[in-house]
Amino acid sequence: MAQMAQQHMAAAAKPDWETFARSFTFERLPADFHENPYPYYAALRTHDPVHRLDEEKILVMRYADVERIYKDPKTFSSDKTIEFGAKYGNSPLYEHHTTSLVFNDPPLHTRVRRLIAGALTPRAISEMESGVVDLVDHLLDQAEERGAIDLIDDYAAAIPVEVIGNLLQVPRSERGPLRGWSLAILGALEPFPSADKLEEGNAAVRDFLDYLAHLVADRRARPGDPDKDILTRLIQGEAGGERLSEKELLQNCIFILNAGHETTTNLIGNGLQLLIEWPEARRRLIEEPRLIRTAVEEMLRFESSNQLGNRIATAGFEMGGRVFPAGTQITLCIGSANRDPEQFPNPDVFDIARHPNRHLAFATGIHQCAGMNVARLEGRIAISRFLRRFPDYEPSAPPVRSQRVRFRGFTSIPVRLR
Numbered sequence: 001m002a003q004m005a006q007q008h009m010a011a012a013a014k015p016d017w018e019t020f021a022r023s024f025t026f027e028r029l030p031a032d033f034h035e036n037p038y039p040y041y042a043a044l045r046t047h048d049p050v051h052r053l054d055e056e057k058i059l060v061m062r063y064a065d066v067e068r069i070y071k072d073p074k075t076f077s078s079d080k081t082i083e084f085g086a087k088y089g090n091s092p093l094y095e096h097h098t099t100s101l102v103f104n105d106p107p108l109h110t111r112v113r114r115l116i117a118g119a120l121t122p123r124a125i126s127e128m129e130s131g132v133v134d135l136v137d138h139l140l141d142q143a144e145e146r147g148a149i150d151l152i153d154d155y156a157a158a159i160p161v162e163v164i165g166n167l168l169q170v171p172r173s174e175r176g177p178l179r180g181w182s183l184a185i186l187g188a189l190e191p192f193p194s195a196d197k198l199e200e201g202n203a204a205v206r207d208f209l210d211y212l213a214h215l216v217a218d219r220r221a222r223p224g225d226p227d228k229d230i231l232t233r234l235i236q237g238e239a240g241g242e243r244l245s246e247k248e249l250l251q252n253c254i255f256i257l258n259a260g261h262e263t264t265t266n267l268i269g270n271g272l273q274l275l276i277e278w279p280e281a282r283r284r285l286i287e288e289p290r291l292i293r294t295a296v297e298e299m300l301r302f303e304s305s306n307q308l309g310n311r312i313a314t315a316g317f318e319m320g321g322r323v324f325p326a327g328t329q330i331t332l333c334i335g336s337a338n339r340d341p342e343q344f345p346n347p348d349v350f351d352i353a354r355h356p357n358r359h360l361a362f363a364t365g366i367h368q369c370a371g372m373n374v375a376r377l378e379g380r381i382a383i384s385r386f387l388r389r390f391p392d393y394e395p396s397a398p399p400v401r402s403q404r405v406r407f408r409g410f411t412s413i414p415v416r417l418r
């Protein structure tokens, strides 16, 4: 699929790509954009790598520029009060996103980040391993009995909900609504969400807050082990340090519960779909299972679950030969940076042994994904054990892509298991 689009790009006349790049807008995407955005990203990277979306907004496509922005949080702030004020008005979605650590600068960011990082130490993560293996093997047993499954609903989506549920020690019987809430809240982050999507997102924040108020009250009464339970850690705060306000606590719990769901589901789904599209890579991974580490990094680079990031400039800056004022709103295209030939030789080749592979799928700098090693663990276990059990799995119907630009993945990948 990716190769076909590459050929199509090579065949297309150059001026068309230039015209496309200069007039690009997220409001009018080409019909096949969701299927394969990479030729379009390449056109932007080549012809207009720092692209004006409107008077106040730019889209940044090159690896070096995206990395520079992530690494300079003073000039490029994560504060979203202006952008989300315009997008969500005074609403639960506004309250939620503007209170979560990812959309804040220090000091709120630093306080919450330290508490989360303290519960995600390498030791805590390696202790999760046997639980993830048991969960995955149980799902594989069920899949074997059925002979055919949907890789998303019956496998990829079933793993992160349990892992994140364990991290916050949400009782098993109460995990049912978590994925739906998460999809609704993150869906409203699309560049142009419809009124329905906004309402779904707002309703999900309201329901989530109601639920968490009970969970937090219960945990205050019966604290868990703060070395493993992020919720207890967030409630107790740092020894001798500041505590989070109730609003900060609840909104950041929602963020953590959301952050690891769809992204990790998509890592597993995108990874298993890539092994369908690139049979040589699949064969090699079966023959050399030790390549699973570099394979997962390549899956993250090649089909990044999170394609876009955002920042706002606190001071004027120069980029791509032009000067932009303070207040400029910036969309960073992670998906494009990860295919930039200046950084990755043969970027459109899926190479499971690629090394080095300094992809930006988890961003970089002070906001770099706090759960990246949890996601990597889930990805490695889910993909390697699936492949060991069903080396010849094959599609039983065409996969269905979720039609989103920010979060890249599938809603369905039906397969026969062999």
Ligand code: HEM
Pocket: 078, 101, 102, 103, 109, 113, 116, 164, 167, 256, 259, 260, 261, 263, 264, 267, 304, 305, 306, 309, 310, 360, 361, 362, 363, 366, 367, 368, 369, 370, 371, 372, 374, 375
């Ligand atoms: C493949 C899976 C994942 C991907 C691709 C991913 C990607 C990202 C990215 C790009 C950011 C930076 C956003 C920005 O600054 O604009 C981020 C932040 C974050 N992620 Fe992940 N993530 C994944 C899984 C997870 C998991 C499993 C967890 C929790 C266990 C998690 C928790 C977080 C948190 C707490 C932040 C905020 C960090 C901060 O602002 O300092 N993520 N993630």
